[in-house]
Amino acid sequence: MSLPNARVPIERLVVVPRRQYGLWIGTALALLVLFLVVKALATNPAFGWSIAGGYLFHPSILRGLGQTLILTVTIMIASIVIGGIIAIMRLSPSRILNAFASAYIWFFRGAPALIQLIFWFNLSLVVREISITLPLLGTIFSVKTNDFMTPFVSAVIALSLHEAGYMAEIIRAGIKSVPSGQTEAAGSLGMSHRTILRRITMPQAMRFIVPPTGNETINLLKMTSLVTFIAVDDLLYAAQAIYARTFETIPLLIVVAFWYLSVVTVLSVAQHFIEKYYGRSDLHQTQAENGFFRRAFLWRREVAGT
């Protein structure tokens, strides 16, 4: 480059941005793909959008959706409870408890959900009768396995045990993420093991437990569609029942996908707010005070004289 022989007028210097050809081509391709997909979805009559719209609020679809939601909530609650117990066992100083918990996680997380589901549904092949027999009192409770293991009960048991394997690891990781100094400080103030877990460890562990638990809930919501295999009348089963009759397969799958996506959207929003609540001590003070959840929970943290 030759040396400039005249002074450059600095105030009129122009900055020329670099040409990002790759970015432009990528954007153009993405738009093209989007256009083709939308065009295919809109113009191909096989998708049957108007038929799908007609089935969106069909009574048996809504009943199926209800069943799917009940299954998801029941299984999630059960798996958090079982998972919590397994997690605490894994953290216990007793080697036996620890090994038991490890074996639980190894088996129930490792075996495919569908196989566990079919196994519990067919439990009567292994055990004919479920009964409780006490010494002196004799048999106080007895039921035929086939009467007890309805499709719904088998689904709840199988998927809860399976999901609990994942939840146990999530909860354990959360508890372990809390520094040991927190437990020591609480202990030195005279708090018992249980109080420390409830008041000090768990609230802090929640920040690490909530995001993966949200993922698990979304996963589980979709995993419940496996129960169609054992004839639980969930959302997918309801749709299958209709298209088996009318052969409107694709429109009904669209209906099913629509409802799953809607519930997932609601769950994601809920997760966002729960995360914000448990992460409030990370925020700067003013942000924390303006937070929606903090205000919602303000009644709990009202403080005299402040």
Place this chain on the structure above:
Amino acid sequence: MTTKSENQTLFGVPADSMVFARQVRKSFGSTEVLKGIDLNVPTGSVACIIGPSGSGKSTFLRCINHLEEVNGGVLLVDGEFIGYDYRNGKLYAVKDSLLCKRRADIGMVFQSFNLFSHMTALENLIEAPMVVKGVSRKEACEAALALLERVGLAEKANAYPRQLSGGQQQRVAIARALAMKPKVLLFDEPTSALDPELVGEVLVVMRNLAQSGMTMVVVTHEIGFAREVGDQLIFMDQGVVAEQGDPREMIANPQSPRTRDFLSRVL
């Protein structure tokens, strides 16, 4: 279970003793970190423990409130065992609830503050009085605000630990320990994690506490503090008390060569 006066006769504890240790031993695996510690801290006095790292001073402090279990010897606070009951020549480990009740009387301040990070300063102070002692929220808050005032942090009552400087966090931690109205306060290197310019504000709070008559056991590297505030100085090295005595005399004229060597390196 033995009473306080029975313990005093049985183990030869002086009447005014707050912390009493005789032949305290502690091992981690095959490593013996405490090899027979003898110590008496009279009520209302300040004992400062100094020594090189790895000498066992923090371990000894943690034995006092039973964060670590001792492997031998006796350790009594206000004439009582913390983690045990003495019966028929044996020490029986007590159940969790009783241990908690006794621990509540022993305050502890940690090197890394250990404030509950999900709670504001005020919530840190009221938590233990409420859940351990069953004090009402209103009463606990009033006491807590008075304590925060005392450590000069009343305006930070609603701040979370993350929003406070190290020195402020440690002052809140001291206030939190005081909220339980302890008989004795243990300090585990309270200023070691602080920036040099923040050490002073914590030492001021500690000095005021000492002047108010609080019994304190302080593991520290602040020789100046030990000299001004301490009633006795304990120099620990390799799991034993190498020298103990009046802080001013000991610092000016150490008897043991190990003390002399250590002081020459830290002063």
